[in-house]
Amino acid sequence: MSTQLPIVNASDASRIIAERRSQRVVTAFILSGLIFLLLPGSFFGVWNLLSISQGHRPESIPQAWLQAHGQAQIFGWIGSFILGIGFYSLTKMKTTKAFPVYAGWVAWFLWTAGVLLRWFGGVSGEAWRILFPLSALLQIAGFIAFYLSVRRHRPTAATDPKDKAWMNLVTWATLAFLLTVAANGGMALHQAVYGDSPALPHWPNQQLVVLAVWGVLAPTIWGFNARWLPVFLGLRPTNQKALYAAYALSVFGVVATLLGSLPVSEVSLLIASLFAIEALHVWAPSVHPPKLLHVHRSFPAFVRLAYAWLVVSCLLSIMAIRWDTAGGIWGASRHALTVGFVGVMVFAIGQRVLPAFCGMRVLWSEGLMAWSLYLLFLGCLMRVTMEPLAYEGIWIAAWKVLPVSAVTELTAVSLFAINIGVTIFRAPAHLMHRSN
16 A cells, blocks of 8 residues: 655745754754753752862852853853754744854854853863953854844734733843843953952852843743743733733842842842732633643643742842841752742753754653652752751751752753753654654
């Protein structure tokens, strides 16, 4: 019995070729992001925490090491994911010209090299006065290659009004990302010329972290959640006015931080988080059955728990203004935000969408997805509860729990990377179905 192959015209063939090229770009970004997550990010972060726990004080390791860990996580892992998914979206906007894909590979090389050089200079201390400006130049050039492609594709007048809020938030977060990359480069150059070590001064580094997390990561997550959660979790459509209010308050909070007004900033960010939760209806019951095909059934619960970590982070920051003396409460707040909110959200949503972005594949293991989320949540819970007790000298035995939290989170990260990595290298879903 013969099988008739579908006839593909020239237009369809061109679109398929552009789609596959775009998928290769996003796959490269995702794989390099996973490497940054595993090695310079998580493994090195565990090493840092083990050293701090052994010495019972944060000063047990150089500040440059802590900052290198943060650079690898924010720019190497999350930044690579954002850029890769951004380029993939160009194909979905019916872009078939070669320039965006070519620019994607250029951006991938420049961005990856820049982040890697910045991490190496901070950790090794070798030639950091040269590597810092060079890495900044490479990152800025890589982002410009990305941005010049993305800015050519804006929502048209025909765009569905219900889609404008999430598109606007992602666009504004992209502009904030450019500002963050420029600020990071400026600080790196200033440190290379005037600094006496590869570690940025504490307060400018904190301002950079707030700009990156609240100016870029949180609005990006809110924007894509507005696009995906009504479908994935069966939630009511997003309240666009409340979402805009959340974004405006987050921007106000970032500006207040840059001006040195922490109490105003932290209260604003807490209110912004509550507005985002209300806008997305993320804690409300689903009005339609969630779509759980090829993902673990715990997926909706972890998306909701991520927003609980967001609120916990804001409350801890407010507490830190009054009671923090050794960095323990601030550290717990930052960990609840970056791992509890951003990390759990990426582990949940990422394992839902990345297989499709990387060639219409099916997630390799729903079980590994569940274990990665459970362990990440458990590790974050131990870290956030024990860090204030240890750092602030409240309970000395908490120092023994912190290494356990680090190893637990590293295990979660490894399972996530293995699951995504194996998924990427498997055959696309339609080929697997055809072979069966």
